[in-house]
Amino acid sequence: MNILMVGAGFSCAVVARELANAGHKISIVEQRPHIAGNCHTERDGETGVMVHVYGPHIFHTDDVEVWEYVNRFSTFKPYVNRVKSTVGGSVFSLPINLHTINQFFGKTLRPDEAKAFIQAQADTSIENPRTFEEQALKFVGADLYEAFFKGYTKKQWGCEPSELPASILKRLPVRFNYNDNYFFHRFQGMPEHGYTALIEGILDHENISVRLNTAFERGMMSTFDHTFYSGPLDGYFGYSEGRLGYRTLDFERFIYDGDYQGCAVMNYGEERVPYTRITEHKHFSPWEEHEGSVCYREYSRACGVDDIPYYPIRLVEEKAMLSRYVELAESAEGVTFVGRLGTYRYLDMDVTIREALDTARDYLRALRENTRVPAFFVNPI
Structure with a gap:
């Protein structure tokens, strides 16, 4: 089969790799100038720090197969997410613990x-x-x-x-011991060379080609046997039912000579402080040493037309609109919607990979059994 993938984040990368392993030809189009979507990482030219360009991503899972899968394509270094919060002039540990x-x-x-x-x-x-x-x-x-x-x-x-x-x-759990590990999961870590290198490894297959700086157009689908779409669900239909609600983030970058806050994530719980948190990115790679530091203040706001959608709101109004888009999607032919944007759901990275692996297997099964490929292998509602 000749298959089109829209987007080069985890969802389409994993589906592409599994289908490529099965002998299918995969073409990926990505509108950004890089792969890895919002997980994209790159070295800061001034400090050498590995920066999580669209905000920090910490890998954590209890799914053994997913953990083994990502470790095939990158060496993962130990990392424990220990979040702090500045409130009332004092610094506290999160999640709330003893x-x-x-x-x-x-x-x-x-x-x-x-x-x-x-x-x-x-x-x-x-x-x-x-x-x-x-x-x-x-x-x-x-x-x-x-x-x-x-x-x-x-x-x-x-x-x-x-x-x-x-x-x-x-x-957000509450603990009655001194455990300040933000996550409960058995497997936790960071890819040694960043998430972009990890996804490069997943896409490194002779049956996969990637075109960056290429916006998806519906007309592209005519030359392919099937399309996997990981872009915004409402965008695929030209926002005919309205725009699904998202929150977006603005980042205020600054450089510091030394260690700015002593931890990777410092929350600011008070409403009078306009930003939600400051992230210091060299602490996401504790096995590296850097004199300089790259920090970001994060500001959350409503997502506009030209903004990057981060968090689906999914309140009553959005869920009603989502139902209408799901109906449209289920009547469409030759396309399957995947991932955070394609299914309008908040997904951690490990869940994204799990769903992508299952989607690829279900698609291959549908081909073998000559059954209709559904618009969603995971119900967005």
């Missing part, structure tokens, strides 16, 4: 004491939390919610926490 609790309340509680203390702080009148705010108040009470969640969430999402679903907070 150290955070003791420091914030000026106590020396043991784990059982801390659990009982937080339960006493929590709003037990909320039985079934429906919103982010209710979930936070039920988990940790008003004081910790106000300090670490309320202002940060308003800046990140551009709305009141009472307007967001409770499910968002499930990504």
Whole structure:
């Protein structure tokens, strides 16, 4: 088969590699001047620091096959994500753990004491939390919610926490020990030479060709047997039903001679601070040594027409619009929608790779069995 891939991020790269291994010819078009999508990394010319150009990406997973897959194409170095937060003139560890609790309340509680203390702080009148705010108040009470969640969430999402679903907070655990590892997953690390080099390795196959600086046009599909599309779902249909809502990020870059903040990620939870966090990128490669440092202040705002979409909003209005686009997609022929933008879902890298591997296998099965290839192998709704 002669197959077109739209986008050169993880989704299409992994599907392309698996189909190329099966003997199919793959052509990838990518509108940016580089591969790897928002995971793109590059060396800073001034300091030599490996920079995560579109914001930091930390690889973490419990999926053994996915971990083994990425390690085929890059050496992964150990990396533990330890996030700090500046609130009220003090620095705390995130996610909220025993150290955070003791420091914030000026106590020396043991784990059982801390659990009982937080339960006493929590709003037990909320039985079934429906919103982010209710979930936070039920988990940790008003004081910790106000300090670490309320202002940060308003800046990140551009709305009141009472307007967001409770499910968002499930990504932020509370621990009653001193474990400050942000993730629970068994496998965690960073590709030694960056994510762009990793995806270069995945795309290094005689059956795969890549064209950069090439915008997708629907007319391209006519010369291919099938298309995998990882661009914006609404964009494929010319935004006929309206534009799906996203948040985007603005980055304010600055150079520092030395170590600016002593950690990779420093959150700023207070609403009066306009940025959500500062990232210092040399700390994402702790096995390297650099005198200079590259830092970014991150500002979150509504995504405009010409902005890069980062976080799908997926509130009530967007979900109704999404349903209309899914109907259009399922009636289209010769195209499958994949990835974060193609399915309008927030996806961690390991989940993106898992879905791409499964999509490639399901596509090959459909070819063998001569059945219709669906528009979605994963339901976006």
